[in-house]
Amino acid sequence: MAVGEDVLPALHPIAGLRLGTASAGVKKPGRRDLVVIELAVDATSAGLFTRNAFCAAPVQVARNHLAQAAPRYWVINTGNANAGMGADGLIRAESVCAALAAQTGVATAQVLPFSTGVIGEPLPAERIVAALPAAVAALDADGWALAAEGILTTDTRPKGASRRVRLPGGATLTVTGIAKGAGMIRPDMATMLAFVATDARVGAPLLKKMLVAAAEKSFNRITIDGDTSTNDALMLAATGAVAAELDGATLAALGDAVTEVCTDLAQAVVRDGEGATKFLTIAVAGGSSSAECLAVGYAVAESPLVKTALFACDPNWGRILAAIGRARVDALDVERISVWLDEVLIAERGARAASYTEAAGQDVMARAEITIRIELGRGTCAETLWTTDLSYDYVRINAEYRT
């Protein structure tokens, strides 16, 4: 299940970047499970990685390589996360990088590996290496859509987004990205796998700032089940194919486009959340700090009781109040709190709103996309995040994942 339309938008090619997808048979024979992304010689890259202490081997290798050299290749396999495998996992991840480097004539440190899939099984590196020539032969600037398919695991649909920014001189900058991820998503610094690129020329330090700002409003504001993966990575490349020098206003517009692409991708991940039947926006306002807005937002977004009530289309606003109440906000005055489901005020001054009717609540609950708006009445800070309901299918998918 997934919420909203299943249409991959047009993914504009990025000059200076090509993508090749092949079948390595990592988990299942025949499925396209290997993607190689090639970056121009003078491209810059920035990356954000999981903060899970058990970060997977490819994350360790990617972080290490990124510190040594400007990447020329990103290589992504699905079906196996190469996580929890100790030193052997590192050797296997390095061997994939070395093979691709040898084949393309770059240094091993110029190749970043990414893996997603089951944790705790040896990466079949030899099968991946054997399929690299096919992926390299398939490299194509129009390879985005195939690559979007090639990086999926339990996702039910590919995820991509694209934006264009017109420059004052008439040139156009493009930002395009793809993502995978359907569960185990509670980002902190980065989340699941996402690969975004632009044809602008941007120095690596500035690119990193742009990526951090974008993540903070997109991938760091979504949650499915509170779990943070061992393999999460978010990459942004700038190929420099559009050579124009960018002034402050243009850089800001480019940054906005990157944030928009990341937000589209992050929301697409939530819409495709495991077993999702609803897409929920949790908007918390009136907080005295951003942190307390997020604490309240995540308490609501991750409450199994709130999520099962939403799955059941039950306007059980009491569970929302209970979740707000346990968010550990200092000296929270429940008398100041109001809660809306879309346009319907359901609770005010910490109790059921006088104007609220069960019929009005039911009407909202029938919708596939719902905003829970919470006013704390303590200040001027606000935060928005996105999540899903909790359904039978979430349990089924996660109970059957390895079988």
Place this chain on the structure above:
Amino acid sequence: MAVGEDVLPALHPIAGLRLGTASAGVKKPGRRDLVVIELAVDATSAGLFTRNAFCAAPVQVARNHLAQAAPRYWVINTGNANAGMGADGLIRAESVCAALAAQTGVATAQVLPFSTGVIGEPLPAERIVAALPAAVAALDADGWALAAEGILTTDTRPKGASRRVRLPGGATLTVTGIAKGAGMIRPDMATMLAFVATDARVGAPLLKKMLVAAAEKSFNRITIDGDTSTNDALMLAATGAVAAELDGATLAALGDAVTEVCTDLAQAVVRDGEGATKFLTIAVAGGSSSAECLAVGYAVAESPLVKTALFACDPNWGRILAAIGRARVDALDVERISVWLDEVLIAERGARAASYTEAAGQDVMARAEITIRIELGRGTCAETLWTTDLSYDYVRINAEYRT
């Protein structure tokens, strides 16, 4: 579903305490849903209440009354939590107390109200008041088992425990308790509803200390779904019927008995967790502080991915490592971590154990009661907590609760 045998142990009467159960028709006609517990004139009481900022009206009233006077009556209804109802909820809770006080000739402040059930609907106080005479008429020192039934909501079985402590002089102290609660259980200071009593003579301040110590090792170490109720309360009374002065050793023995009764009740709540098919002990050792052991323990105990894998009898140890890794323990060295499922070492030095076989993992997973033991290799602190798996039935029960 529930884990383990469905046998209510013998609940020894407590001299100086009587329980009466009646049917008020709060939610369904005919079901026994009202319990009155009468304490001796010189009994002492101690209470621990939810830390949820949206604490229900009965919690506010009980806390307030407890600060004013020594309670003579505890009155408990199921079917309606009287939570999220603002000032009207307080009035209704007070009206129940006032009616029972008038009927029994005590002050209103000597009556403590407790409610459990659906949040956000007006308490049918008039129906409860109408049934109070029947409950009072039924008061009986042997009323524990009926009362254990009378306080249930989505529980599938009554929960009770009893212990006896032999005094050096030949007299015997008794501790007996009952509890309800099957979901929405992530205690902090107290959890769900539990009523425990002893016939010993213990001053109120000492009784409170005894209760805090017991809760810290029992109700504060369980979780079903990370949610904390608006209505949680844990009460301990000492009737003083056994007049013996207690020395240090005897007080310690009594405290142990209270902790044992609370632990039995807390574990019974977990065994009856909504949709539970497994009873899980999470034992974290080798921490440099109690807090970090608990952080790791709760991250594992509340991970939906770990819980669904357990439901599926899938020894997906990678999900356990991932949950440990995201517990935000400072400078966690994964190389020092080992994890066991019962007697089977599944991970060591942060990766799959060399000796581990899928067959051994499957063998453990087939069991209904499993201990996940985690060694952090950082220090000498340890903590143990208890939880359940996450099943289809958890979703079904919580999606259908109000229908």
